[in-house]
Amino acid sequence: MTAQLDSLGRLRHLLSLETLDRQMIESLLDRADTFLRPGGELPARTSALEGRTVTNLFFEPSTRTRASFELAAKRLGADVLSLDVSTSSRAKGESLLDTIRTLQAMSVDIFVVRDAQAGVPDYIAGLVEPHVSILNAGESHVNHPTQGLLDVLTIRRHKGAFGNLAVAIVGDIQHSRVARSTGQALVTLGVGELRLVAPEGLAPDPAEFPQARFTGLEEGLQDADVVMALRVQKERMAASEIPDAADYFRRFGLTPERMALARDDAIVMHPGPMNRNVEISDVVADCPNSVIEEQVTHGVAVRMAVMEAVMATIHAEATMTPVAAGERR
Amino acid sequence: MTAQLDSLGRLRHLLSLETLDRQMIESLLDRADTFLRPGGELPARTSALEGRTVTNLFFEPSTRTRASFELAAKRLGADVLSLDVSTSSRAKGESLLDTIRTLQAMSVDIFVVRDAQAGVPDYIAGLVEPHVSILNAGESHVNHPTQGLLDVLTIRRHKGAFGNLAVAIVGDIQHSRVARSTGQALVTLGVGELRLVAPEGLAPDPAEFPQARFTGLEEGLQDADVVMALRVQKERMAASEIPDAADYFRRFGLTPERMALARDDAIVMHPGPMNRNVEISDVVADCPNSVIEEQVTHGVAVRMAVMEAVMATIHAEATMTPVAAGERR
Amino acid sequence: MTAQLDSLGRLRHLLSLETLDRQMIESLLDRADTFLRPGGELPARTSALEGRTVTNLFFEPSTRTRASFELAAKRLGADVLSLDVSTSSRAKGESLLDTIRTLQAMSVDIFVVRDAQAGVPDYIAGLVEPHVSILNAGESHVNHPTQGLLDVLTIRRHKGAFGNLAVAIVGDIQHSRVARSTGQALVTLGVGELRLVAPEGLAPDPAEFPQARFTGLEEGLQDADVVMALRVQKERMAASEIPDAADYFRRFGLTPERMALARDDAIVMHPGPMNRNVEISDVVADCPNSVIEEQVTHGVAVRMAVMEAVMATIHAEATMTPVAAGERR
Known part of the structure; x- marks a missing residue:
């Protein structure tokens, strides 16, 4: 890979968060x-x-x-x-x-x-x-390195230090450059726990996320400090065992009931654009703990x-x- | 409707000329x-x-x-x-x-x-x-409020006060946001007479223009101070009793002969883009009294x-x- | 033609190099x-x-x-x-x-x-x-007058005076606005020799280039100071006697072997975008004498x-x- 840093360690290009310290x-x-x-x-x-x-x-x-x-x-x-x-x-x-x-x-x-x-x-x-x-x-x-940076900036501005945080990312992790870049930045910053929740058929090779914990939805949300929903591509559902958007929402959509599992002060994130009432309900997208517009x-x-x-x-x-x-x- | 003015009467948005004083x-x-x-x-x-x-x-x-x-x-x-x-x-x-x-x-x-x-x-x-x-x-x-404003600005720069003016708008009034916004501004500014000339089938509900006078073409142009032709959409002619562009021009096109009915110093306006020799003849569009480019x-x-x-x-x-x-x- | 100069000889428009002194x-x-x-x-x-x-x-x-x-x-x-x-x-x-x-x-x-x-x-x-x-x-x-100007600027910055230069332009001269504008500028600037090399069927009317010499490829390249390849349009090959891109390259492509005919310090030009290995080989396009990026x-x-x-x-x-x-x- 092309070096992102010059010989004095200064940023020359921004290609990936994987190798940034x-x-x-x-x-x-x-x-x-x-x-x-x-x-x-x-x-x-x-x-x-x-x-x-x-x-x-x-x-x-x-x-x-x-x-x-x-x-x-x-x-x-x-x-x-x-x-x-x-x-x-x-x-x-x-x-x-x-x-x-x-x-x-x-x-x-x-x-x-x-x-x-x-x-x-x-x-x-x-x-x-x-x-x-x-x-x-x-x-x-x-x-998607600038997305990863804006995600950790948003978390840091709300939560301060990363060491005690549990961050859950929910959705099509396999095809998500957001999950990869944000996950890499979180690990580098010493996040307490990175939890990945993916539908069957949309989970990545675990070797790509060696420091993450793969969980089911409820286990992933339990006492989480940060919950991030990923955009689901309708054309990807075919590859999974999820027949349609309504079924996706029923099984993986972020609803107030599910968010109740997380900490009271858990923030809700989404990289946008949202499919409302598919990966996230209107109520959660627009709740006071939603920081989706701040991410922008x-x-x-x-x-x-x-x-x-x-x-x-x-x-x-x-x-x-x-x-x-x-x-x- | 959302308020265009704030509580102190200052312009917050520009949505319509209908409610501007x-x-x-x-x-x-x-x-x-x-x-x-x-x-x-x-x-x-x-x-x-x-x-x-x-x-x-x-x-x-x-x-x-x-x-x-x-x-x-x-x-x-x-x-x-x-x-x-x-x-x-x-x-x-x-x-x-x-x-x-x-x-x-x-x-x-x-x-x-x-x-x-x-x-x-x-x-x-x-x-x-x-x-x-x-x-x-x-x-x-x-x-189309900014169009309405530019039209009345153009009229004011040429004619000064509105109270004694007769303004004729000719064309597909029914589908024209220009006619509505410009008409509203003219009425608010106290125009002497607003005359609307529309082909059959392209006339609006008169209730939408309570202060206008609906006339035929010749009556509308008679001694007018301002004559504005509207762009005619070819796809709209089907809805009217006008078979084609040539017929439209024959019946409603602004020609030098028709403009001779208006006052000698009548200005000619068009919101553009023009269908030349459909709603307006080349000679009228390019005559010294044409202010079409000034409108722009x-x-x-x-x-x-x-x-x-x-x-x-x-x-x-x-x-x-x-x-x-x-x-x- | 509209005058490009005003009555005092100053540039008002830039339409063609043909009439600029x-x-x-x-x-x-x-x-x-x-x-x-x-x-x-x-x-x-x-x-x-x-x-x-x-x-x-x-x-x-x-x-x-x-x-x-x-x-x-x-x-x-x-x-x-x-x-x-x-x-x-x-x-x-x-x-x-x-x-x-x-x-x-x-x-x-x-x-x-x-x-x-x-x-x-x-x-x-x-x-x-x-x-x-x-x-x-x-x-x-x-x-394409600005292309002509940038071409002669590039030649002048490398070669100085034009009087002793042999410049070869190779390709579809007939359909090339670049060849016309650059050729006109070269003649006006007193180029030593302008050589045009075109495949059969893609040569222009010689009357259009009265001061140029039409030659075959090898004669055109011989001791040339400047060699410019033109972009060939695939759809034009049909009109010529060249069946396809590979054949074009075989017969007219600028290769190191052919460039060896030109002077050692001959510069290589192309107006871009290049069809690599059609009108010009990778080696020639990227050689130290290539000034193609400088042209840009x-x-x-x-x-x-x-x-x-x-x-x-x-x-x-x-x-x-x-x-x-x-x-x-």
Whole structure:
């Protein structure tokens, strides 16, 4: 895998939370915290990325994640270029490598990449020049690092230390990049207990989550401090033993009755977009303990912190190793 | 209906001109006037919305209105996020309510909403937090308030007072949100006479326009000060007794011969886009008395005035009622 | 054709390189040079177009050219409006003339126009007001002036004077707006020899390139200083005597063996996007003498120079001929 850190341990790309250490994750969360005002609002604008260009390369459609990265970049003063790309246009047109090279030749500083195929953000990060940074905005089932960061930021802002927390993630763990990235961050931050609740047929290989405990729904919710429901894809139900959405809700939906098993102050999370009354009931989604909208706000703050961090690394490296005229290819 | 004004009578949302009083409409027109330079040009840029985010949520496609709102927002210094949404994507994805909540959690300040379904902008305005404003950019057949404002601004800049004016609107009144919003504004501003000319089958319920006079074409144009043609939708002709575009033009098209019935200084208006030589002849569209392009310019000025007004209200309210930390959901 | 220059010889529009003289081309290249830093990087940002609006009107899809113009405009501080237009929407909606008039009434300063139909940029330039400028971003087979400028800028930065250079362009000359615009600029700049190599069935009327020498591939490459491969469209091969991509590569692809015929310091160019291993081999595309990525960077610099030049002309004209109030329509 392409190194996410430079030789001095600074963040160059954000590809996966799997290999980030506790200190790096905490420093990103600390920085994201500073972007949140006392009432939880986002800042108006800073100028950390003024004159910089952020390009969204979403090979998989997305409204909310693209909007979040776009607003984060704009609030840092960057220019944003959003390109309409799709796997099909990639097939007929130039190679992915040439697309990236072309855009970096236009002085793009940060590429935000989402792709349905595993390995693409890593592949791109291995190709780009030293002055370009890659941020993974969702990669197949395997990585969604900014989602993982916003989830642990949200938990930390409500619960403080992680050591005594029981966090339950409920849903299609097998196909969830959210569960993987959030789970990795929680383990790195020393979470007390990570509980995974998956319907039969949608459970992952336990080797992928060595520090998690796989449980049934009721056992998973019992005295939990944090309960996170995952979005269920209707097309995935066929692969499981669940015939339809109503049955999913009956067997795995977060209802007030089930949430009563958790601690009174347990927070409810969901990465969105929600299928209401499939994986989560209206009452739970909108209850006072629901922090689902806060997650969205924290997503912008986390993305601002990550963009600021990689630009600071690039700037520091450029300042240390001046490039002679004509040397840059 | 959701209140457009706050308890102090300041503009919070712009949903409909129906309930705006004369003073509010005039103050918006006065402010729009200040955005127009002596030669009619728009200003380069102000900073009234610096650090603010305007999001275009167009559930119905539009190029010109979206461009007008986008340019108005940018000229006030705002960041603009344009989302590709459509009724179909709304159906399969998350609920409209959750889409709005998600975007407002990213600190969107103003939503510009266009929808083919009546009631949607009002519904959204009823849901959003006190720091978010909704602007209706076109709603089914019922409302298009910024179009109404730009129309009366254009008339006022050419004719001054409204009391002695005869204004004729010609076309498919039944399906026209322009006729409704512009008609409401004209009545509120005390127009001398509002004449509506509609082909059979395309006339509205007269109860919707209690202060208008329904006339035939020639009677409507006679000594009119202002003549506005509406865009005719080809698919609507089937519902009327007009077989095709050529017949429409023959019976209702604005020609120089018909315009000769109006006053010599009568101005010609059209909300655009025009079907040339269907509802209006080339000669009339391009004649010296045509103010159709000015309407477009005034549209940007009016949208700037409206955005500035709602942001001022939000700012005033936020300053008066400080929110304690953590209180904001 | 609409005049590209005003009565004082200043650039008003950029429609074609055919009628630009050497001094004008050189002054644009000189200005573009100043936008390139010693290492070849683009500048962070200037404010030459602050408060100005650039609108992309691409009636033919394009990712890279649109991105290049958009970044050039943003780096000059302009607001950019990108409209989704297509020939089909133009057909059903308003006339092209009315679309342009509407946008200029919103105070658009520069239109960047790409169209599959010859004559459209010129037609639009003939219609717009004195304060609006048209830049041709690709027009059927006939013009792509900013591509021509970036190509000669790239050659000049590597080779200096043009008088002793042999430049070979290889590919589907007949359908190439790049070959036409680049060829015109090279001739105007006094290139030593312009060699055109086209497969049978894809050669143009020689009368279109009166100062070029048509040669076979090996004769064309012999001692060349510059070799430019053109993108071959698969759908065009049918019209030629080349059955498929593999055959094209076998007969016309730039390989290291063929490039050995050219001078040792010959540079390799391609307008992109490349069909690797069709018109150019991977080895040649990525060799040290390949300047293909530099072309992309120079494209942004050239477009900045052109936009700055036309805005300066408009500004100078507006300052000299003040418009009385109300005179502007």
